Amino acid sequence: MGTVRVKQVERVKSGLWEKSYIPEIARGLGVTMKHFFTNLNPSVKKRQIFTRDYPFGPADYYPERYRGMHRLMVREDGNVRCVACMCCSTICPADCIHIEAGEHDDPSIEKYPKLFVIDELRCIVCGLCVEACPCDAIRMDSGVHIKPFTDRKDAFFDRDLLMEHGGMSMAKQGGVRT
Ligand code: SF4
Ligand code: SF4
Incomplete structure (x- = not known):
């Protein structure tokens, strides 16, 4: 010793x-x-x-890995990539992701989110949902700074709004992102 x-x-x-x-x-x-x-x-x-004169003068610089507003990515055909596996909502420590799954018409895709809502006021911006997603369906690299809310209901971001900030991802399930 x-x-x-x-x-x-x-x-x-x-x-x-x-x-x-x-x-x-x-x-x-x-x-x-x-x-x-x-x-x-x-x-x-x-x-x-x-x-900063927040929220009237947001920062002019965000770090490259800044976690901003969530976004839902889409497939080549424009449909949401999410397969409603619930991994993100299960891991979320703030319990702020609500998903209701529906059966997809395409038999190769088992499910899709009929309802996908994130309560951005409860979110603690930890990024675990992004880490947990097996198919690159949810990201926080939108570069959008979430503004304060004056009405509680404005804090619920639904699937369509999250898809508006999305983009196409060609990532293989559990594989490399493009
Ligand atoms: S960033 Fe964290 S708290 Fe916010 S939705 Fe994702 S897992 Fe939940
Ligand atoms: S982890 Fe990804 S695929 Fe699964 S429900 Fe969440 S966003 Fe959808």
Whole structure:
């Protein structure tokens, strides 16, 4: 067995002045004030204002893997790729995907979603539904930033709306995306 090396750290003794937290509070306020006045002055080049005028001024840059509004992908014939397998709704930790399956006319496709609704207000944007889908039917790479809702019912995104933001996917089931 190897030797375990232990480094002993001296306990810093603090006096009454340090224990009152006054110096640290003053130091913290100093940093805040420095940033405040730096950002307030338009002539200072080093301004770093990260505040967005949300929702009126959404961010002009989203990272490549940003998880935006869900979208449902379609097949070459324009029909929804989803086969109502329920994998996404089963894995969803927020229990916000509601699917009702219907029998497909095409015998090679067993089922399709008669009803597919996501409650975007309950969604915690974890992306597990996308990971769980075996046929690349649901994605969150729409690049659409979900706006706040003023009416609760607007938060329910149905199949047709989700397909509007979709696109064609030629992915093989459980295989490579194109
Ligand atoms: S992103 Fe997460 S919480 Fe939202 S619908 Fe998908 S699995 Fe559910
Ligand atoms: S996991 Fe994919 S195929 Fe299955 S129900 Fe969800 S979106 Fe449809």
